[in-house]
Amino acid sequence: MYPNWEAIYRDNVGWVYGLLFSKVGSRPDAEDLTTEVFLAALRPLRVSATVREVRSYLMATARTVLADHWRRTLGRELTTLDDELFDPALPERDISRDRSAEADRILSDLPENYRTILRLRFLDGLTLKEAAAEMSVTVGNAKVLQHRALRAAAKVAERIGV
Amino acid sequence: MSRVGRFVEKVLRQRRIRRARIDPGSDAELRTAILLRSARLGAGSVREEFVTSLHQRLGAELAADPAPPVPVTRRRRFVQLTATAAASIGIGAGLDHVLTSAASPAATPPADNQTGGPPLSPDHGAWLAVATSSELREGGVLRFDLGAVSGFLRRTNGQVAAVSGSCTHLGCQLNLDAQARQLDCPCHGASFSVTGAVLRHRLPIKLGPLPVIAVREADGKVEVFVPRGTGP
Numbered sequence: 382m383y384p385n386w387e388a389i390y391r392d393n394v395g396w397v398y399g400l401l402f403s404k405v406g407s408r409p410d411a412e413d414l415t416t417e418v419f420l421a422a423l424r425p426l427r428v429s430a431t432v433r434e435v436r437s438y439l440m441a442t443a444r445t446v447l448a449d450h451w452r453r454t455l456g457r458e459l460t461t462l463d464d465e466l467f468d469p470a471l472p473e474r475d476i477s478r479d480r481s482a483e484a485d486r487i488l489s490d491l492p493e494n495y496r497t498i499l500r501l502r503f504l505d506g507l508t509l510k511e512a513a514a515e516m517s518v519t520v521g522n523a524k525v526l527q528h529r530a531l532r533a534a535a536k537v538a539e540r541i542g543v
Numbered sequence: 544m545s546r547v548g549r550f551v552e553k554v555l556r557q558r559r560i561r562r563a564r565i566d567p568g569s570d571a572e573l574r575t576a577i578l579l580r581s582a583r584l585g586a587g588s589v590r591e592e593f594v595t596s597l598h599q600r601l602g603a604e605l606a607a608d609p610a611p612p613v614p615v616t617r618r619r620r621f622v623q624l625t626a627t628a629a630a631s632i633g634i635g636a637g638l639d640h641v642l643t644s645a646a647s648p649a650a651t652p653p654a655d656n657q658t659g660g661p662p663l664s665p666d667h668g669a670w671l672a673v674a675t676s677s678e679l680r681e682g683g684v685l686r687f688d689l690g691a692v693s694g695f696l697r698r699t700n701g702q703v704a705a706v707s708g709s710c711t712h713l714g715c716q717l718n719l720d721a722q723a724r725q726l727d728c729p730c731h732g733a734s735f736s737v738t739g740a741v742l743r744h745r746l747p748i749k750l751g752p753l754p755v756i757a758v759r760e761a762d763g764k765v766e767v768f769v770p771r772g773t774g775p
Contacts, residue, residue, distance in 0.1 A: 387691070391598075394594055398589035398593075399589065403578075406578075407553065416597055420600075453562065455563060457567060460574060480587070483582065487575070504579065504582060504583050532572055535575040538571060
């Protein structure tokens with residue numbers, strides 16, 4: 382059991398954020414959604430709830446909040462949170478490491494230039510201009526390359542089921 | 544740029560995703576963009592500034608609890624409040640349920656005729672001095688910050704009152720515009736009056752007024768009632 386609401390918050394804010402970030406990919410969105418989760422969840426929570434119960438409840442709330450977010454923005458659930466894979470004993474399981482394994486797997490199936498543009502832009506955080514310079518191509522070429530590379534990566538992701 | 548391209552750029556630049564009409568045929572690409580972006584080293588770590596600001600927001604909601612379980616009459620002798628925002632605090636208002644599951648709705652008469660909410664005070668709290676009486680002059684507004692709870696004090700016709708200093712949208716810390724006597728949110732542009740009422744915003748949601756915080760004067764000090772454990 383947690384001694385008070387602050388303990389509930391401190392212990393869980395990290396993994397709730399990490400999980401949501403991995404599903405929306407953008408920090409401001411992940412922060413907004415994390416805020417929604419805690420505002421909605423702390424009200425009905427009792428301090429007498431066990432750690433496991435608290436985490437399961439936060440997870441269920443996060444799932445709903447994420448679903449609402451996508452319905453609001455795209456009109457459909459682009460990504461979902463799967464509670465079947467959720468372990469309340471280990472909620473902080475390294476989400477970004479899981480993700481980087483998946484990313485590596487996808488990138489390794491792509492041709493060299495596709496792999497390079499995606500790595501430079503998504504993993505290394507270069508701007509389009511910087512990535513173009515790094516690859517010695519024009520910005521226009523880099524843009525087209527990125528577009529095609531992402532499409533190819535999406536096909537790989539679907540094929541390998543990530 | 545295509546809609547898909549714009550979505551991908553937003554993910555890359557870490558912007559909010561706004562409402563967009565995108566063909567579902569591109570969903571796999573959007574998901575892959577999110578996956579690749581969140582695979583970046585350290586990408587899933589939460590910012591300490593955000594953790595602190597949400598902590599304050601939750602603390603403010605807690606401080607504005609509408610369900611005092613102890614005999615209200617005893618407390619009300621000390622507490623001078625205007626309950627402008629009390630009636631409709633909205634989401635998170637019952638944070639005391641975290642602390643006690645025995646909370647019951649407050650059966651208190653409205654603190655003034657105008658609005659009609661019950662007095663607000665946490666179950667487990669303490670009075671903390673945040674200013675001296677002389678600092679808070681007639682007609683003045685003063686900011687206080689206790690870490691988990693921050694807000695704005697004011698004195699009108701001699702009476703002191705206080706509202707939470709966190710925007711009811713996403714908890715950003717409000718800035719005081721003393722001249723206009725209003726509180727402005729730096730995040731999404733919402734404005735509140737110093738009494739907590741919503742003045743204007745452009746959010747696609749119904750925005751609640753600022754929770755009222757219990758405040759009293761004792762021994763030349765202005766004190767606010769905040770959750771136990773709150774402190775600078």
